[in-house]
Amino acid sequence: MIDLYLWGTANGLRASLALAECGLEHRVHKVDITKGEAKKPEFLKLNPAGAIPVIVDRDGPGGKPLTLAQSGAIVVYACEKAGRFIPTDPRRRALAAQYFAMAASDVAGTSGTIFRLEFVVPEKSAANVEFFKQILLNYFRVIDQHLAGREYLADEMSFADLMLYPNYAARGPLLEAAGGMEHLRAWAARMAARPGVQQGMNP
Template sequence: MIDVHSWATPNGHKVHIMLEETGLEYRVHPIDIGAGDQFKPEFLALSPNNKIPAIVDSDGPDGKPITLFESGAILIYLAEKTGRFQPVDPAGRYRVLQWVMFQMGGLGPMLGQAHHFRIYAPQRIDYAVERYTNEAKRLYGVMDKQLGKTQYLAGDDYTIADIASFPWTRSWQNQGIELAEFPNVQRWHEAIAARPAVQRGVEVLSSARKPLIDDKAREMLFGATQYAKH
């Protein structure tokens, strides 16, 4: 059994989708990041960076429990545990891992900043909006060029590289993107969105998530609480 401590965000949905795709047995423990659950000692014991998701696999390596945080590391672990969605040959594996790192180091953080300055910032900062909207367009362009050559990001097979990136592209409107301007990304996005496991995965905890419009939620996510010692 895998215990998933998560919330309905792009990073949470990566793991939800992977678990649905692999058919592994799991149970979800909601971590309401707008209410500050990510700062509770019991969650910090699993995820010291106070970010979701984190998992506890009771049947880890050698049959012993293992705890993991960071969504990219979790995807790699689950791929290796099940032997699915990642090639076994070294060259293929590294083709996939480079696109996972593209998402972890670039796509996620930059689109997150676009979301913040376009939607959540308490005041509009034109320079920041322009900078991160332009970076979002650049990153979509990188994907579009790659997807003009291959069916999926790391080749012609669906892998954890696609599972990592897809949830971040679901909110393309919030990033200042017109998806039709990136036809290869649009084709890829629609194909993944049609997968039954993906449809199930993005519904996990979605009914519990509330708009981040109240002062408490904004403080928990963007205020001084983030920088306090916990």
Template sequence: MPDLSAFPITRKWPARHPDRIQLYSLPTPNGVKVSIMLEETGLPYEPHLVRFDTDDQLSPEFLSLNPNNKIPAILDPNGPGGKPLALFESGAILLYLADKSGKLIPADPARRYETIQWVMFQMGGIGPMFGQLGFFHKFAGKDYEDKRPRDRYVAESRRLLKVLEQRLEGRAWIMGDEYTIADVATLPWVRNLVGFYEAGDLVGIKDFVNVRRVLDAFVQRPAVVKGLDTPRRG
């Protein structure tokens, strides 16, 4: 049985199954990327809820694993060379889990890098821009009299959706017929934009027929249904 006692995070979130991947997360768009990936690949894991309302992400134990105090993070007791591996940043975790499982990433080198390209598109564009739009539309930013910041993120979010719409024309998924980590990275953010952020009308989501089609297919996947609710909020 692996010994994870050297990792301070296990003092706050004890591992009942230390032989499984330990997931420290919350059901946010970035968080569910990893829970969905774990469900899709079938890799054994144990989820731990990181509560923002009690500042768990700022605790010394969590910071020992991720000094950037963001979710998700994982601790794999069976990492490369059989040694434990701690990782943060959802994009890096998706790549690691894809390589570990041999799933959701093409074996062909050219298509592999094309897939990674679309993951980076989500990490550098869709995630930050949709998140800012959510702030200015639904949260504290909605009270600002000056709507120029919100409108700037509306325009950029629409531009990104147009890029995604064009990519999905004639394709079942971002990489064509093959469902990959590019979809796992991107579609939770689209779902959050039109759902939790309630910004569908604002960005004109009805105009993006392909995006809506693929999102509908995504949320019907059993692994996605379970991953979207993991870790369960207490």
């Protein structure tokens, strides 16, 4: 049994999505970051950084418990534990690694910057928000071009798709307003139709 500690952010949903798609039995514990619950002593024992998501796998490697933070690490761990969504073909695995990294750094990092500029920083700047929105849209357009003729990022469902989808879903209004990107939209529709994705996005 895996205990999953999360809140309904893109970071948290990546972990939930991976566990659900991999078919790994887990219990969900909501950690309300808007109320500072991730900074409480009991949670800091799990992750001293005070950030979700975190998993505690009671049956980790070697049969020993494992506590793991960082959504990307949890996605990869879940896929390896389940033996799913890691392409065996070297070229496909390399593509999965490339787009996993793009989702984790470029897409998620820029999306997080937009959130902070809109809601966290004391001095708001519409120009700065728009600047980073255009950067994010450019990343999605690059992914859209890559998906032409492909069903998934690595030609088969992989850990890269699990990493990207929650940020796509979180930025739905921005993408809808931008228009285009039909290959990306078709990919998102395929993802949304998967039972594991539906479960993982609604923990």
